[in-house]
Amino acid sequence: MYRQSAQEKSQEPDAIRRSFVDASPISIMRLKSDREDLAPSPANAREDAFGIITQLRDFRLHRLWRGKSLIFEGGHREGALAITDLREEWRCHHLSAFDNVRFRIPFQHVRDFAAEIGRPDLMGLECPPGTIDPVILGLAHALLPALERPKQASRLFIDQVALAIMTHLAQKYGGLYIPGDRKGTLAPWQEKRALEYLAARLDGHLSMMDLAKSCELSRSYFIQAFKASFGQTPVRWLTEYRIARAKELLLQDVPIAEIAIRCGFADQSHLTRSFSLIAGTTPARFRRDRRT
Numbered sequence: 001m002y003r004q005s006a007q008e009k010s011q012e013p014d015a016i017r018r019s020f021v022d023a024s025p026i027s028i029m030r031l032k033s034d035r036e037d038l039a040p041s042p043a044n045a046r047e048d049a050f051g052i053i054t055q056l057r058d059f060r061l062h063r064l065w066r067g068k069s070l071i072f073e074g075g076h077r078e079g080a081l082a083i084t085d086l087r088e089e090w091r092c093h094h095l096s097a098f099d100n101v102r103f104r105i106p107f108q109h110v111r112d113f114a115a116e117i118g119r120p121d122l123m124g125l126e127c128p129p130g131t132i133d134p135v136i137l138g139l140a141h142a143l144l145p146a147l148e149r150p151k152q153a154s155r156l157f158i159d160q161v162a163l164a165i166m167t168h169l170a171q172k173y174g175g176l177y178i179p180g181d182r183k184g185t186l187a188p189w190q191e192k193r194a195l196e197y198l199a200a201r202l203d204g205h206l207s208m209m210d211l212a213k214s215c216e217l218s219r220s221y222f223i224q225a226f227k228a229s230f231g232q233t234p235v236r237w238l239t240e241y242r243i244a245r246a247k248e249l250l251l252q253d254v255p256i257a258e259i260a261i262r263c264g265f266a267d268q269s270h271l272t273r274s275f276s277l278i279a280g281t282t283p284a285r286f287r288r289d290r291r292t
Helices: 006-010 107-116 134-148 155-173 188-199 208-214 219-230 234-250 256-262 268-279 283-289
Strands: 017-023 026-033 049-055 059-066 069-076 081-085 090-094 098-106
Touching (some): 017 155, 026 155, 049 107, 049 134, 098 107, 098 134, 098 155, 188 219, 188 234, 208 219, 234 256, 234 268, 256 268, 268 283
Antiparallel strands (some): 017 026, 049 081, 049 098, 059 090
């Protein structure tokens, strides 16, 4: 079942109305309040999971802190989507009435989902601030009857909606490319072999010819089929995979120079150049922004 955070437990019993439904390992909760005077919440309990929030109606005003830094003050429109890394510390002060649906998705479930469909390149979920997502909003609305009457809810229906949510999040916010037309793509066994080959060569010392041969294809056909399967070239896939690994290590107390070597870069400067091109910021700033 859905586990309440310290933030949720701290509010007055009649100030916030909550309803829960279990889609294990995903937890789903509707959180609603008509009050304008809620007290600031304490920090969340950190855990290896993503927090997903979609607004069911316009949310006029709130303040959001990551660590000790105020990173947002304002409102969100109906359908606004937020994705937070719950390994980090978050605090929110609701300053107006709100109504939203929240999903807690364990990191391991995200990884397992990607592995099951042969896409181990899914490293995380990132959503730009202010994103309006009508798909997640529509799926959240579909869950409202189940949230209102969880004992009468169909588990099969809940599981199907949860799967649709996970698939949409993975494709749109995880960069997971799932081709609609399999024509001209790699076979599943070839996809698996190609990604295992690339992931084992973080240093970038790979032979495209050997990679193609491991999939029993010519070099030119392999590159075309790989792009059809994953939406990018093998070299681009490997670069993004290395950057994703670096992001995970940057959340730990590992020196950036060591991260560069672990992720196959020549040195810290090489990591910084590649990281900036892919992530739009430097490794040092990425780490600092998530610690302040």
